[in-house]
Amino acid sequence: MEIADVDRAKHALGHISYYRLRAYWLYFEADPESGLHTFKPGTTLEAVLTLYEFDRHLRLILMDALERIEVAARGSWAYQLAMVYGPHGYLDAALYPRADRFQENVDQLQSEYDRSHDVFVDHYKRSYNDPPLPPVWMAAEFMSFGLLSKFFSALGGRADRKAIARKIGFDDRVFQGLMHHLATVRNICAHHSRLWNRRFTVTFPMAQNPPALAATIDPQADRKLYNTLSMLLHSMAVVAPESDWPKRLAALIEENPSGDFEAMGFPPDWRERPLWAAIL
Template sequence: MRPFNKPSKSIPDQIALLQERGLVINDVPLAQHSLGHISYYRLRAYWLYFEAAPDSGDHTFKPETTFEAVLALYEFDRRLRLALMDALERIEVAARGAWAHQMAMVYGPHGYLNAALYRRTDLFQANLDQLQSEYDRSHDVFVNHYKRTYNNPPLPPVWMAAEFISFGLLSKFFSALGGRADRKSIARNVGFDDRVFQGLMHHLATVRNVCAHHGRLWNRSFTVTFPIAQNPAALAQTLAPEADRKLYNTLTTLLHSMAIVAPNSNWPKQIATLVTENPVGDFAAMGFPEGWRERPLWAPLLSA
């Protein structure tokens, strides 16, 4: 531990430092604009890939690395985040709808509030407290209407709860359900068995948070993983168990789910095209295995 003593640097000073470290800056106005509107620290997450030995503290760049190459990688990652948000939104909405429908049809409008449906009373109470907090903070029109109109039960019916509950909390309610038939019915609606979907919900919530906060995505190692699906065969044969922390398995899983929740969407073709436009050509950093283009879920998208 030591005191932080790095000085603030102006944009001209930032450019001078990058040039001193070997970064080729052919278009200084472009670099000034980018550092002013994206920021040095955000772009640093991308030029780290181009540094010669970042793990040793050596921040010099590999020979002939250009600022334009760094910017191209940043733009590629930005487009990946936007594309993933499209798929994640569709899958999240499908999961919310499936949860609300299952709970309402089997247990009634407020049956989801019955502690007997969950495996652990303490976890249910913690989830319920968090749901109450999210409900109290919500100012959606339908929430305000319920607050003004009804006093019992204190929380709204499940189809309303499905609209304001955070995705992270929804995953906790799903995981805590004691009846596997309920979990299987909900998970089936988005294309998975309940075991896979339970872990996948936690993972996708993490991925969505990365995207929502504009974090680096393309070569990230995720801390929250999910079980590798064993079926259907096309999905199982496309996934790469060795890439359990990488984007490849996330994208492959989204390809499978999008075919179910949004079968008319052009998203699979768009994401396949985008992946091939990786400006550094390093697919292994994203977890893509050898021969990924020939695997069942990717091959049809790349053959045209």
Template sequence: MKFEKPSVSIPDQIALLEARGMAVPDYAHATHCLQHISYYRLRAYWLPFEDAPQASGTHGFQAGTSFDQVLELYIFDRRLRLLVMDAIERIEVSLRGSWAHHLAMKYGPHGYLDPGLYHRPDRYAQAFAKLIEDLARSKDTFILHYRSKYDDPEHPPIWMTAEVISLGQLSMWYNNLKNRPDRQAIAKVYGLDESVLVSLAHHLTYIRNICAHHGRLWNKQVTVKMIVPTSPASLKLAMNGNTQGRVYNTIAVLGYLMDIVAPDNQWREQIAGLMDSCPLADKVAMGFPANWKNLAAWN
């Protein structure tokens, strides 16, 4: 099929929304938002307000829908992404440190480069090749200092490497460790089984990428799922086992991990405050259980 949709000016975009039944109380503000956010990005936030399609395929809006409601939902999602990114950043830094410290203490500063530590040689080769690329690109002072001062071993010790690799790469290095006791020792810091932490690191990489690229998060159908933890009890009770693939379980795990990596944080309170601030955000679509505010994790 040939794509034949025409380009549409911002005034015509507003006219189209009004024709479909959306109220636009402040024309100038709507023009500003469509200019600086874009019609296509905002489209994801007015989908919940649409009626069933007409025979022509056109979607009208439910009675009472306004542009301000769409913008409110967009702002809610933006604030949610910022909170999620804040938590993932702290957890990523902690996981880097735990990975580097365990392997450094057990195998030495450069032992992590021994192919014998890894289960899949092909994945090790892939991760090592990516590491070489990242190191070659790095302008970090500590990497430049190592190159200028040392030539044996050629590559930096693990505590420097840990500062260069991404969360996705860290997930691959950790997942590919051959010996379960190594994976388990790193996971023990977080009170989790290693299989859960392997799954979680992969999942958080996916969530982080959504946030970093400013994607819709609030009612996202998550395709890279994590193993739902069954321990410790405090985390198990906070989870919603009936809604795999929604963001609530991610939020619950982040809240648990934030208590470990950043004690006395106010992150859960900020999440609860955000949820209260936007009744338009359908909590069911996010996977929140009906009684979530009564769970111990949120009190």
């Protein structure tokens, strides 16, 4: 690896760390599987740091969308269950076909409630003891996104699931898998892990509707970032239609310093696919 600025190299290694940067220069190795750690000719530390910064900005912009979609999902879940079943109806075991999963979810909710010190939670703890858990609109605010995903997945009523998912822009079956996937993506971003060319282990069903989304996603990229970004583009148009997030995302993607869009799962014609063509 060529290091033109030794001082910058020392600063990067001291403030980012060798091990974290290695996840990015692995991309520049000639044969990563060989164990020889030989770089491709012309590899520079500057290129590694530029790719690192690109990935950092990518995580930050995804967190913006994930926050909006997560808040919308929490609100949609709480609204549907409160309006149909009442403030504490979400704790009715009859709503959930699998009693064991329901109990696991309630146990986890109780644990998260006990650990929470939000002002509204402390007020409920001081003021009420029956029922022991708060109403659904409060639970939606302190429970983890992963647990919200589990409560949604456990619901037996298709009408409830469809009503909740529709407000986020998806069919309920797609949304169920997408919630689990987005929870893992958020964890990756929150822990500042490499994102740009990651191969995901948790995937989601391919959306068949609306047509623009179906024509944008790529079945060949089911474990790559491209489909995740495409799903976020669609959902953001539903939950935050006035946001400039899509254009900011597209501008950042175009700056991809590696020039390797395939590593992110982008098909060759991605710029012509409906959701991307509309913002480029």
